[in-house]
Amino acid sequence: MQVLLDNLGTFGRGAWGTVVLFAWSAVGSLVLGTLLACLRVAPSAAMRAAGTAYVNLVRNTPLTLVMFFSVLALPQLQIRFGDSLNTQFRVFAVLALVAYTSCFVCEAIRSGINTVPVGQAEAARAIGLPFGQVLTLVVLPQAFRAVVPPMGNIFIALVKNTSVASAFSNYELISAMRNLIEQNGNAVISILVGITAAYVLLVAVVALAFNRLERAVGVPA
Secondary structure: OHHHHHOHHHHHHHHHHHHHHHHHHHHHHHHHHHHHHHHHOOOOHHHHHHHHHHHHHHHOOOHHHHHHHHHHHHHHOOOOOOOOHHHHHHHHHHHHHHHHHHHHHHHHHHHHHHHOOHHHHHHHHHOOOOHHHHHHHHHHHHHHHHOHHHHHHHHHHHHHHHHHHHHHOOOOHHHHHHHHHHHOHHHHHHHHHHHHHHHHHHHHHHHHHHHHHHHHHOOOO
């Protein structure tokens, strides 16, 4: 493990890149996934169809292909973010991760919505609440409590999915691993063990956070 101690800067930079990708993608996925879930349960057939089409299309597309579209197609459409190439590639990677992960967030939230008794939504409509307020005030708060465990699994997968961004000019743990192996070809096993340990640690932190969240607000079994 001496090679990792001698290259803590490279290792730390890669770990920080993974954390940044995960944090932004997690927030974006939660927001977009919630909006998609609302579309999928909306009273309008057109809105339901739009939400269903998006989820079925993107969820069944490999993440690598989604990343290719974000990184290569968006610039062709004159969609750019900032002047720095590093910033642009980081934003493109986050957009791809959000577009992909939000589909799974949507389905988890939709399953949580289905656990809320229909009578509660009907009672809310009976007192004059519109669809938006029924969702935000009555249904979604209960749905979020019900889906904490599956949401944890989705975000654990997101931590690992950030590794795909390394192939698209984003510096994170896999990028750091490649650099370390190129410079220290005689210590491949140590480098692989160190990178694996870093991912295990990040996943453990996410799992612990969701376990605490589940105990605090989750629905008792």
